[in-house]
Amino acid sequence: MSLLDAVNEAWGWTGITASRIWAHSPMGHLLVSDPDELFFYIDPDGMAVLPLGSQQEAQAYLDEPEANELWWGGELVEKARTIMGDPPEGSVFNLKPEKLIEGDYCAQNMWTWPLIELIHFTGSVAEQIKDLPDGSQCQLKIIE
Numbered sequence: 244m245s246l247l248d249a250v251n252e253a254w255g256w257t258g259i260t261a262s263r264i265w266a267h268s269p270m271g272h273l274l275v276s277d278p279d280e281l282f283f284y285i286d287p288d289g290m291a292v293l294p295l296g297s298q299q300e301a302q303a304y305l306d307e308p309e310a311n312e313l314w315w316g317g318e319l320v321e322k323a324r325t326i327m328g329d330p331p332e333g334s335v336f337n338l339k340p341e342k343l344i345e346g347d348y349c350a351q352n353m354w355t356w357p358l359i360e361l362i363h364f365t366g367s368v369a370e371q372i373k374d375l376p377d378g379s380q381c382q383l384k385i386i387e
Contacts, residue, residue: 249359250275250285253366257292259283270316271335271361274301286313287361288337288346290369322350330355337361344368344381 244252250261250273261275261283273285282301284293295301304310316323316336323336330336334355337343342352343365356364372381 244359246273246359246362249362250366253363254285254292254369256366256370259292267335267358268314268316269320269330269335270337271356271358272314273362274305284310285362287365288343290365290372319348319350319353323353326350327353327355333357333359335361340364 246264246267247261250264251259254261259275260277262278263276265274265276265282267273271287273287274282275285276282276298280298282295282298284295284301284304285291286293293304295304305314320336327336334357336353337356338348338352339354342348372379375381
C-alpha cells in the first residue's frame with residue numbers, strides 16, 4: 244500500500260481526498276493536496292487535519308515559527324535522534340502508541356514508526372475518539 248492510499252483510507256473520514264503528498268516531516272506530519280489543489284496539513288500526533296487552502300497559503304502557514312517548530316519537531320526530534328539514531332528508511336519519529344494518546348511528549352516516549360503504519364494508526368484512533376470531550380478516559384485494545 245502506498246502512503247497516498249494510507250492517507251485516503253485512514254483519514255478519508257475527515258472529508259479529504261488526497262491526490263498528492265508534497266512532503267513529510269521527521270515526525271510524520273504530512274503536507275498533502277487534493278484534486279482541486281487545496282492543501283492540507285495532517286498532524287498525526289495531534290490527530291488532526293488542518294485545511295490550508297492554496298499552495299501559497301500552505302507555504303505561509305509552514306513559514307510561521309510555531310508551525311515550523313511543529314513540522315521539524317525541534318528539541319524532541321533532536322533528543323530522539325541522539326537516543327535512537329536516524330529512523331530507518333520509510334520510518335519517522337513519533338510517540339509510542341499509548342504516549343501518543345496521552346500526549347506525553349518527551350524523548351524517552353519516542354520510537355520509530357513506519358510512516359504508513361503511523362498514518363493508519365492515528366487516523367483510526369482519531370476517528371474513534373473524535374466525539375469524546377477533552378480529558379475523557381479511554382482504553383487501548385489490540386484486536387487481531
